Amino acid sequence: MSGHGAPIPMTSAPCGPLSGTAEVPGDKSISHRSLILGAMAVGETKITGLLEGEDVIDTAKAMRAFGAEVTQHGPGSWSVFGVGVGGFAEPGNVIDCGNSGTGVRLIMGAMATSPITATFTGDASLNKRPMARVTDPLSLFGAQSYGRKGGRLPMTIVGAADPVPVRYTVPMPSAQVKSAVLLAGLNAPGQTVVVEKEATRDHTERMLAGFGATISVEETDDGRVITLTGQPELTPQTIVVPRDPSSAAFPVCAALIVPGSDVLVPGIGLNPTRAGLFTTLREMGADLTYENERTEGGEPVADLRARFSPDMKGIEVPPERAASMIDEYPVLSVVAANATGVTMMRGVKELRVKESDRIDAMAVGLRACGVEVDEGEDWWSVTGNGPGSVTGGATCASHLDHRIAMSFLVAGMAARTAISVDDGAPIATSFPIFEPLMAQLGAQVERSAP
Numbered sequence: 249m250s251g252h253g254a255p256i257p258m259t260s261a262p263c264g265p266l267s268g269t270a271e272v273p274g275d276k277s278i279s280h281r282s283l284i285l286g287a288m289a290v291g292e293t294k295i296t297g298l299l300e301g302e303d304v305i306d307t308a309k310a311m312r313a314f315g316a317e318v319t320q321h322g323p324g325s326w327s328v329f330g331v332g333v334g335g336f337a338e339p340g341n342v343i344d345c346g347n348s349g350t351g352v353r354l355i356m357g358a359m360a361t362s363p364i365t366a367t368f369t370g371d372a373s374l375n376k377r378p379m380a381r382v383t384d385p386l387s388l389f390g391a392q393s394y395g396r397k398g399g400r401l402p403m404t405i406v407g408a409a410d411p412v413p414v415r416y417t418v419p420m421p422s423a424q425v426k427s428a429v430l431l432a433g434l435n436a437p438g439q440t441v442v443v444e445k446e447a448t449r450d451h452t453e454r455m456l457a458g459f460g461a462t463i464s465v466e467e468t469d470d471g472r473v474i475t476l477t478g479q480p481e482l483t484p485q486t487i488v489v490p491r492d493p494s495s496a497a498f499p500v501c502a503a504l505i506v507p508g509s510d511v512l513v514p515g516i517g518l519n520p521t522r523a524g525l526f527t528t529l530r531e532m533g534a535d536l537t538y539e540n541e542r543t544e545g546g547e548p549v550a551d552l553r554a555r556f557s558p559d560m561k562g563i564e565v566p567p568e569r570a571a572s573m574i575d576e577y578p579v580l581s582v583v584a585a586n587a588t589g590v591t592m593m594r595g596v597k598e599l600r601v602k603e604s605d606r607i608d609a610m611a612v613g614l615r616a617c618g619v620e621v622d623e624g625e626d627w628w629s630v631t632g633n634g635p636g637s638v639t640g641g642a643t644c645a646s647h648l649d650h651r652i653a654m655s656f657l658v659a660g661m662a663a664r665t666a667i668s669v670d671d672g673a674p675i676a677t678s679f680p681i682f683e684p685l686m687a688q689l690g691a692q693v694e695r696s697a698p
């Protein structure tokens with residue numbers, strides 16, 4: 249629950265070559281969904297490789313509050329005894345989703361078609377984020393919501409007693425909104441149809457099929473049309489969570505910009521709806537290879553090998569790729585600052601409603617580190633002057649945003665002088681072993697005096 253504790257200022261000093269193997273934790277998106285779908289199945293779902301970051305732990309607590317039995321057996325090893333679709337109990341207290349947009353939005357969807365009431369809150373970052381994008385479609389099922397002005401948390405959802413199925417076109421590229429509607433559709437009789445114009449991460453669709461729901465996906469001229477048949481009995485699963493490509497991004501990008509580096513990041517999920525960053529880096533000229541490509545749990549997986557890449561060039565990132573790398577733009581901007589020329593990133597206005605306004609947070613911090621950044625409402629560009637050109641020496645605000653904190657710490661590894669962040673505490677939401685993992689590769693990231 250980031251933001252509830254004291255800030256942890258951190259500093260990253262320029263370091264020698266990074267080398268070794270970086271075993272990053274489990275995928276955050278799949279971890280949330282494993283717990284939520286496990287809670288909606290009948291019987292015991294077993295999970296290994298679960299991300300034990302604060303965001304996911306908050307979802308585990310929430311599933312307990314809705315009546316599921318959620319138990320940790322060892323590191324990453326969990327079980328969920330689910331209560332079945334429509335079996336959620338009414339929580340006896342407020343559900344605190346901490347820093348997690350995914351957690352709160354998916355859980356709101358999952359409970360919205362049951363005759364129960366729940367109140368949701370989060371930290372200072374989550375309570376600023378827009379929730380109408382979820383409560384608008386949930387109201388079509390018959391759910392009611394009462395939140396703060398602008399559709400902000402804290403917010404109470406009164407679930408629909410007699411839910412009706414819905415056909416909904418998601419107005420922005422958002423897997424969270426798509427997933428909230430699908431999870432709500434689970435307890436509505438008949439077929440719920442969700443249309444997305446741009447493909448976003450498809451873990452919910454894949455996992456719903458795995459849990460035995462009747463779900464189909466059709467690619468049409470209007471986009472992806474997802475049809476789900478409501479009120480199934482979901483069958484418990486044994487889930488092995490792949491390692492998170494969004495976390496892999498940090499050691500990969502650090503290796504590309506720190507002279508002499510050679511880092512292996514094994515077992516990374518390369519679902520095409522998630523792997524846009526790696527394609528982009530390769531287009532920039534990164535020495536990034538996929539080794540030992542294989543399929544695990546129905547998902548493409550490879551070991552990523554990243555080596556220092558002194559000749560990377562700025563590129564125009566295709567806007568249609570944005571959804572497949574949406575959380576990776578902050579760290580891409582750090583690579584762009586160490587490449588040569590302009591990296592143009594368009595079609596990214598969703599970055600403004602994440603844990604922070606990520607365009608603004610990176611622009612301000614990078615400029616303070618001597619980097620030229622331009623921005624508009626839905627685009628930004630970074631002009632790089634090659635390896636070693638980032639002057640650094642600044643303390644950057646992380647705005648309760650893990651990806652901003654980690655991006656500036658990666659920037660410090662290749663800057664001329666150290667870069668600090670005012671608060672590294674949010675890193676624990678998604679990547680609790682970031683500090684020891686980066687230290688083991690040779691980085692010099694330390695907690696600094698405030």
Ligand SMILES: O=C(O)C1=C[C@@H](OP(=O)(O)O)[C@@H](O)[C@H](O)C1
Binds near residue numbers: 276349424427449
């Ligand atoms: O569905 C998910 O697991 C996620 C979807 C994305 O958010 P949006 O749906 O808001 O784009 C992403 O930024 C987030 O980290 C995880």
Ligand SMILES: C=C(OP(=O)(O)O)C(=O)O
Binds near residue numbers: 603
């Ligand atoms: C945007 C993110 O997460 P969430 O929306 O779940 O808070 C993220 O992890 O980068």
